[in-house]
Amino acid sequence: MQITLKDIARMAGVAESTVSRALNDKPGVGQETKAKILKLAQKYNYRPNQLARGLAVNKTNMIAVILAEMDSPGNIEIVKNIEKAAEEVDYQIILCNTNNDLKKEKSYLSLLEANQVDGAIFIGGKLVSSQLLRLSFEEKNPMVLVNRLAEENFFTSVLTNYSQGIYKAVEHLFEQGFRKIALICGDKDNLTESEKINGYYQAYTEAGFSVNEDLIFSTGADRTSGYNAFLEIMNRDIIPDAFISTRELTTIGLVEAIKFGGYFIPDDFAVVGYGDNILTSVIDPPLTVLNEPAAELAKLSFDFLLKLIKDKLEGQQIKVLTPELIVRESSIAKYN
Amino acid sequence: MQITLKDIARMAGVAESTVSRALNDKPGVGQETKAKILKLAQKYNYRPNQLARGLAVNKTNMIAVILAEMDSPGNIEIVKNIEKAAEEVDYQIILCNTNNDLKKEKSYLSLLEANQVDGAIFIGGKLVSSQLLRLSFEEKNPMVLVNRLAEENFFTSVLTNYSQGIYKAVEHLFEQGFRKIALICGDKDNLTESEKINGYYQAYTEAGFSVNEDLIFSTGADRTSGYNAFLEIMNRDIIPDAFISTRELTTIGLVEAIKFGGYFIPDDFAVVGYGDNILTSVIDPPLTVLNEPAAELAKLSFDFLLKLIKDKLEGQQIKVLTPELIVRESSIAKYN
DNA sequence: TTGTACGCGTTATCAA
């Protein structure tokens, strides 16, 4: 058995409360007794039972990080940075993967209800009603949403301005002389993706061009979807001169399909991808990408959550970050 | 406040113990009372406080996954699979990143001592004495090591046979006619890496060739290290005709350096990399790699840990898996 | 400065 506070108290010949005070650096304990207690604790390698402590003070120093998909390198990057921030203030993170499954989401949410964690950060995921995420109506459970939208959202959130990101990308391609830009995106009723589509429309209309709907291709978020998207688009009436892919993995697939078809980037098709991670940096040619500021998203969301937990956040906060367009070879028009 | 068992007991007009029995499907509770209790629990969305339960039964249904480095896609893959296995049996995982820091390792280990988790899985990390990992000498804390070695190891472990992996790679390159195979690996006093070096030596000697030490290059595990390794090796007396890179990220860097130098793979240099993940699959040309069976490593280690927790594992188990050599274009000799 | 006593929410033991 692990040594307990009671054991130390007995050995030191003092009351448990005294030991508790000594170990927690609270006032009201004599120099000598404190020294004696600390020495004993050291000697027997005493570790407070966090469950008991948590039960007593109703706090666990743990937060849940609820991930919609673990396959996204961008999401992993965010998790990594949350872990880093958490570690600095002695918080533990418990990792939950929902695979976009609402039922699993609900079940992980019960970690909050069960007082097993002090708060939760959601990263990505489907649009849901805020009611669904809210647990009980009385309870105000600390949670923040990262890159996730909720209907009638009343949660503190850290978002990426996807619309503006795609806008930038289209604008850039326009400058390079491309006009028929295909958009490989997700389903329109995924709010995140529909935002991106909005950015696309906005850039076109503001430039005085009209959008050809045949250039917008909604598909899954994985690699194969990106690959197939290229094949199917090439079968349509209008052949694009550039591609924007809005998700990391579809970008990979898209590039593969283009290459496999014997085409060259950017000579035959310009490409703007999503996510400035090791993946996109490895592709040949170097890819122009929209970069999501993962470190910042992580830091902000964790800070928000911490404040929520400590009841130091007044009202709902929403912070929107702008993705950065990193221009590389894949989107530069060839010399004329 | 969250509703508690006591509240339900009061509302149902029964004792707390009865409620506990009813909710946990334990025998000794009448049909009607049980129904009444369940209905109330449902109605008020009762969730047992896991801390209290954990305190009472000394079990948390959580395990720590202690990661030496989060930058390795292979490690992430293992974590993902552990999460999957854990979720199936209703275990939560808490994610710890040590960055190869022994102090952080120790601190995370205290999760075990503090009874906050039921067990721990270590993934990767430096060679340490078993004593260092063992917490207290009395206590038998459930833990298993994945791809990690310990001096006088008495831990249940799941390992990859790195030596055999590299052996296979060298053998394959020999068959392709390459003789001057450079090995980009880690430090020799990293046991994992020294094992790989052993495999290299073994393959050479068994084939009747002698090893030129100038072809072995020890360096860091990151991308830049791989990049620089190529540059420095090209400055040595002997120019290799093939490369084996033993870590995922160095492989990326190596390939970049080769390409940047204006060389072609495999025409100028054959390459065998490490890790069959999305990263290596994206590289051009398709890379021959040694693949670590992440899913299997994860499944086995979690199963072992579960048995350890339930005291159903007799003695120390050590399972060694063999990496698979996936042959692709990068290591095929050009036509003669 | 120190000790007593109770509460946190649950499970388990024993008696009714």
Add this chain to the structure above:
DNA sequence: TTGATAACGCGTACAA
């Protein structure tokens, strides 16, 4: 089948 009660290990008012 039920209920009362102790126990898990800690924190904290309150009293001494």
